[in-house]
Each structure stands twice: as structure tokens, then as C-alpha cells.
Amino acid sequence: MTSAPHILVIDDEPDIRSLLQEILEDEGYAVSTAKDAAHARKARRAHKPDLILLDIWMPDVDGITLLKEWIAEEPLAQPVIIMSGHGTVETAVEATRLGAYDYIEKPLSLAKLLLTIENALKSYNLQRENVTLRLAVQPVTEPIGRSRQFQHLRQQALQIAQHDTAVLLSGEPGSGKQLFARYLHNNSARRQGPFVVADITTHNPENETLDQLFGHERDEQVHYGLLEQANGGTLFIDDAADLDDASQSRLLKLLRHGQFQRHHGSTTVNADVRIITASRHSLEQLISQQRFREDLYYELNVVSLYIPALREHSDDVLDLIAYYSDYFVETDKLPYRNFTTAALNRLRQYSWPGNVRELKNLVQRLLIVGRDRQIDIEEVEEALGQQHRAPAPDLASAAYEMPVRQAREQFERSYFEVLMRRYEGSVNKVAQHAEMERTHLYRKLRSLGIDPKAFSR
Secondary structure: OOOOOEEEEEOOOHHHHHHHHHHHHHOOOEEEEEOOHHHHHHHHHHOOOOEEEEEOOOOOOOHHHHHHHHHHHOOOOOOEEEEEOOOOHHHHHHHHHHOOOEEEEOOOOHHHHHHHHHHHHHHHHHHHHHHHHHHOOOOOOOOOOOOHHHHHHHHHHHHHHOOOOOEEEEOOOOOOHHHHHHHHHHOOOOOOOOEEEEEHHHOOOOOHHHHHHHOEEEOOEEEOOHHHHOOOOEEEEEOHHHOOHHHHHHHHHHHHHOEEEOEOOOOEEEOOOEEEEEEOOOHHHHHHOOOOOHHHHHHHOOEEEEOOOHHHHHHHHHHHHHHHHHHHHHHOOOOOOEEOHHHHHHHHHOOOOOHHHHHHHHHHHHHHHOOOOEEOHHHHHHHHHHHOOOOOOOOHHHHOOOOHHHHHHHHHHHHHHHHHHHOOOOHHHHHHHHOOOHHHHHHHHHHHOOOHHHHOO
């Protein structure tokens, strides 16, 4: 059951506030009201509205000033519709230039107002979805595969999607965990709500994950985290193993009570969001090492779904190659190239250590660098060789010719670069592997000139 869009009505006239509240609630919206800027700030902190109706002329602070204040915090987190009975063309132009969705004159035409609200919500949701799609690892679609195993997996996902419970997805990197999370969302009762991805593998400094997931309150200003951005929809957390202790504690409270507090905040926020998490690691093993909370694990793992590696359903390789070939020809305007039977057979027998993500990148590379319309087995072998370079040379013999400090530095650089590639830039995972404090590891990486972002997905 998803929540109705929440509208905040800000107007100093009690009759207008009560009339709009009554009408909008009859239309199925959830409504809160504020009579001035002070109450508006408080209401906006207490519950992230999906849309704001904002009067210009108010007793303490005018609507344009309030709009500027919110924009100074961050880009508008919701569409704002300006209302005024004494406005001018200049006022309307200023409001829309600042980022207001539209400007409506009083006395209000209710038919026009309701249509504007409906269009604003649709436009904002579409804009938010387009941003998410641009950031997606692969094009959004139904998981591709006709093998019996994959058909059974899709059927499992469809069954799970009907129940509004937490889901834990496991599987190797690149196997399609995010794709299945979106598939669950798109086939659930929350499909009209947002699908928000929290990729926390690159957010390791202390407190940054708290701010990202739960938002923060500082100096009377509020920053909405991903949980509030996902309200009414689904939040996908990748990778759960990267959650720090403080984030694990807050997430546990959210799952148990449906409420949370922003970082540095005292406001209790109600959350209507489905949590789907993924992990490429064994959380049970992390629990035994006291790196992950056992009680949180059981809250996240109400239902589990294992996404198999591509080598486990190799019968689907040919369908994936056909799909990505058509996709890149259509979206990137790359020339179409035909795979020979020998080339396809080689790819079908290949082990795909990088899974579907590796296959996608390989197809794209072959379409870009190809010289003719046919892709033969020799070109495939060359591409596979480039994709998996030979291991780094043994440094031991060369190190004996160096001073000890230089040899140690060279070994450390090689050591941490290998770990960074293995864990795709996750400082948290490298620190756990090396048994180092993260702050010490950050200093070490800086001294060696290693940028974790260069290794991230």
C-alpha cells in the first residue's frame, strides 16, 4: 500500500487554506497547511512534501524570499506552484526563473489548479526517473533469458514483487542485482512511486552514508536523504556490506518502526518505502566476524533471491548478445555487425567472470572498433584478451635493486591497486581486507597517489 502524494499548502488566509485542504483531500492527496514562513519551514522539515502551493504575500516572509531560501539549500526537492492575487508579470517571471513550476493567479480556478498539480507531479516524477535511468549500469528492461533457470527466476521475482517486504539480493558483481531490484519495483504496487538507488560503495567517510541515506538538518536547513526521496516507492541499497555501524543502527530502527531521524536532526520522519538490498559478499560471514549486525540481517532478509552468475545460465548468452547489439545500434547509433557462428560459440563457452556487465561492455567495444560488418572468432579472442590483461609482473626481483623505502612503496602501491580493482574502489572493503583503519588507509592512498574513484564502477 503506497502513500498518496503529499501537498503542502502555504497561505496566510485561513479560508483558502481550509478550502484547498478539503478539495485536495477529496481528490486523494494528503495535505498539510502552513499560515506563514515559520510554520512552512517546520512543516517541510517534518515531512517532505511532493508538491508545494506557495502564496507570495505573507505577513512575515514573502513567498519569493522563501523560495530563494529553499533553493539556496539544494536544488528544489519538489515542484512549487506560486499563487497570488496581487501579482505582476515581473513576479511571475521571477518565480519561474527561480525554479517554480508554474504561477497561478487568485481567485483560483480549481479546474486549472488541479490540472497544474497533476501535470507538475507527473513532470517531476518523469524528470527524477530519467535521472535514475541515465545513472543505471545497464538499460532498464525485463531480465533477459529464455533458459529454464532464468524463467523460474523471473517467476520467483514476480511472486516476491506482490508482497511489500524487505528483499535481499545476492550474487556476483555484474550479475544483474540492480536490474532485478528494478524489476521487483516495476511489478509491485509501488510501481508509480520512485525507484531510488543508494550506491554506498563510494560513500565511505564517516557520516557521509548517514547524510546520503537519512538526510541531515543543520542551521534550520533540511537536506532530504535518499529515504525521503524514495517515499512511496522503493530504495535499493547496493552494497549492504558497506553500511557503517551508525547507518546499520538507524536502518534497523527504520525497518522495525517505520520512522527515523535525520542526521543531526530531532524531527521524527515517517517513512513509506520498501527496502531492497544487495550484497556480493556473505553477510553471514560478516556477522561471524562482527562486521554486520545479525538483527539487521534478519530484517533485511525477509525474502532472499539469488541472482546466478552468467556462466550458470550460459544458454542465455546469445539472447543477451542480440539484445545489446540492437540496443547500442539504436541508442548510440553504432553500425550493426553480425557475429559469425564460431564467434558466438566462443562467447557461449566463455566463463564471463564479469557477468552481464562484462558482456555488455564487450559488445559495445566490438561495435565501436570494428572494421567490417562481420565479427569473427579472431576479433572476439583479441577483445577478450584486452578485457582481461595479463597479471602484473613479479616485482620481487626488481625490488632487490632498490633502496628498502622505495621497494616498500612500490610493493604497497601494487598491493593497494590490486585490492582497489578487486573491490571496485570500495575503501571500506579494502580496509577490511588489509585490516586497517579507514582513516589510516585514506592517508596511505593519498601518499601513494591512488584515487579510489578511478577504480569504482
